[in-house]
Amino acid sequence: MFDRDGRGQLAARVERSWQLALPALVSGVLLAVSVTPQWAVAETRVGGLRGVAQRAASVADPGAVASQPGTSMTTRGLSTLLTFVDWNGDGYADFLRYRPSTGEWATMIRTHAAIVTGRTGLWSPGWTIVPANFTGAGFRDLFFYNSETGAWYQGFGDGAGDFAYRGGSWSPGWNVTVLDLNGDGRSDVFVYDPVSGMWYQCRTVADAFVYSSGRWSPGWRAFAAKLDSDAYTDVFVYDPETGAWFRCINDTRGGFRYEGTTIATDQPIPPGVVNRWSPGWDLYAAEFSRYGDGLTDFLAFNPATGYWYVCMNTGAGFTYTGGQWSPGWTVALQARSSLATDLFLYNPTSGAAYDCLSDGSGGFTYVSTSVEPGMKVFFTYFEPTLGTFHLHYSPATGVWKAWPSPFSNLIVGDWGPGWEILVR
Numbered sequence: 001m002f003d004r005d006g007r008g009q010l011a012a013r014v015e016r017s018w019q020l021a022l023p024a025l026v027s028g029v030l031l032a033v034s035v036t037p038q039w040a041v042a043e044t045r046v047g048g049l050r051g052v053a054q055r056a057a058s059v060a061d062p063g064a065v066a067s068q069p070g071t072s073m074t075t076r077g078l079s080t081l082l083t084f085v086d087w088n089g090d091g092y093a094d095f096l097r098y099r100p101s102t103g104e105w106a107t108m109i110r111t112h113a114a115i116v117t118g119r120t121g122l123w124s125p126g127w128t129i130v131p132a133n134f135t136g137a138g139f140r141d142l143f144f145y146n147s148e149t150g151a152w153y154q155g156f157g158d159g160a161g162d163f164a165y166r167g168g169s170w171s172p173g174w175n176v177t178v179l180d181l182n183g184d185g186r187s188d189v190f191v192y193d194p195v196s197g198m199w200y201q202c203r204t205v206a207d208a209f210v211y212s213s214g215r216w217s218p219g220w221r222a223f224a225a226k227l228d229s230d231a232y233t234d235v236f237v238y239d240p241e242t243g244a245w246f247r248c249i250n251d252t253r254g255g256f257r258y259e260g261t262t263i264a265t266d267q268p269i270p271p272g273v274v275n276r277w278s279p280g281w282d283l284y285a286a287e288f289s290r291y292g293d294g295l296t297d298f299l300a301f302n303p304a305t306g307y308w309y310v311c312m313n314t315g316a317g318f319t320y321t322g323g324q325w326s327p328g329w330t331v332a333l334q335a336r337s338s339l340a341t342d343l344f345l346y347n348p349t350s351g352a353a354y355d356c357l358s359d360g361s362g363g364f365t366y367v368s369t370s371v372e373p374g375m376k377v378f379f380t381y382f383e384p385t386l387g388t389f390h391l392h393y394s395p396a397t398g399v400w401k402a403w404p405s406p407f408s409n410l411i412v413g414d415w416g417p418g419w420e421i422l423v424r
Contacts (some may be wrong), residue, residue: 136414
């Protein structure tokens with residue numbers, strides 16, 4: 001249990017949403033034109049990153065609170081890469097279905113031609129849920145955190161779609177990211193308070209978390225990212241109000257080294273000193289290089305204007321390819337066997353849609369398609385020889401459609417309304 005100076009408990013804060021904003025749904029026309037990157041140059045007062053991690057020693061487990069999550073879950077944009085859950089270890093991408101209004105949940109298991117229900121149960125309301133690999137056996141585990149109460153659980157998958165639980169309690173209000181901080185192939189947890197700037201690395205060691213902490217300035221959105229070529233996951237942060245960003249390189253000892261600026265917190269930042277994009281972008285972590293170089297790239301998309309940039313990670317910075325689509329598209333990431341991330345743009349109101357096929361260098365070719373109006377579109381990575389799993393679901397009607405593989409026929413069903421889907 002910690003406080004913001006690293007000694008007491010993980011203290012409460014006012015919740016500040018970091019959900020990716022959904023675009024307004026308008027024209028079905030897709031424009032691809034070149035534009036010049038928009039760099040903010042006005043001098044602004046904004047906090048820079050500060051605070052070398054305190055090398056905290058191992059501390060006691062915060063304490064078990066109950067045998068399983070007691071009471072509906074809410075989801076948030078995930079900052080992990082395009083990993084997929086696989087409840088039974090057969091290599092097929094599976095998913096979790098749950099109903100926030102009641103806490104009902106079901107693990108859904110996919111075969112080459114069908115989708116079947118694995119296990120079902122009931123959790124209590126209020127959980128943020130993120131796929132994880134705590135045991136090293138694959139992404140069949142879950143991490144639960146309740147931002148209202150501070151309760152957390154690790155859900156350890158049993159290989160058949162059910163879970164065993166270990167829990168504890170932090171203070172409320174943290175933004176949670178699951179990642180591999182120490183390069184052992186098992187998931188750890190990173191938490192950040194965008195109000196106070198306090199952060200903790202929660203590294204999985206045996207059956208407990210080992211904690212180290214530091215403090216940045218407030219207001220950042222944090223993304224798990226591979227920013228260099230070592231085995232450790234790093235953190236990328238972006239301030240959507242100022243456009244400032246930093247590459248926070250994991251130093252493997254519980255802290256970070258920063259590629260950004262040396263300006264102290266709350267000091268004026270002259271133009272050009274801080275890494276800066278213009279404000280207001282929605283960021284999606286992905287990998288756009290052909291056949292994959294192991295580094296995390298980003299899509300920056302402004303749904304209000306339609307401007308977009310693929311920010312290709314060079315290991316020391318970014319190169320940029322940009323364009324403009326008409327405003328209002330919803331973006332879904334999809335990974336194909338080339339390992340380069342493709343995009344799926346769709347308008348849930350009109351049903352207009354495009355497959356945006358990555359060219360491996362930051363650009364796309366476009367294939368017009370459509371979705372049934374009202375459907376939400378989910379994609380997740382499938383086995384390399386067979387491509388991508390397609391799932392469409394209408395939360396209003398409960399109708400779903402899926403293509404379990406490129407070689408299977410369309411299957412349809414009705415789960416009933418109000419479910420949310422977690423695929424990665």
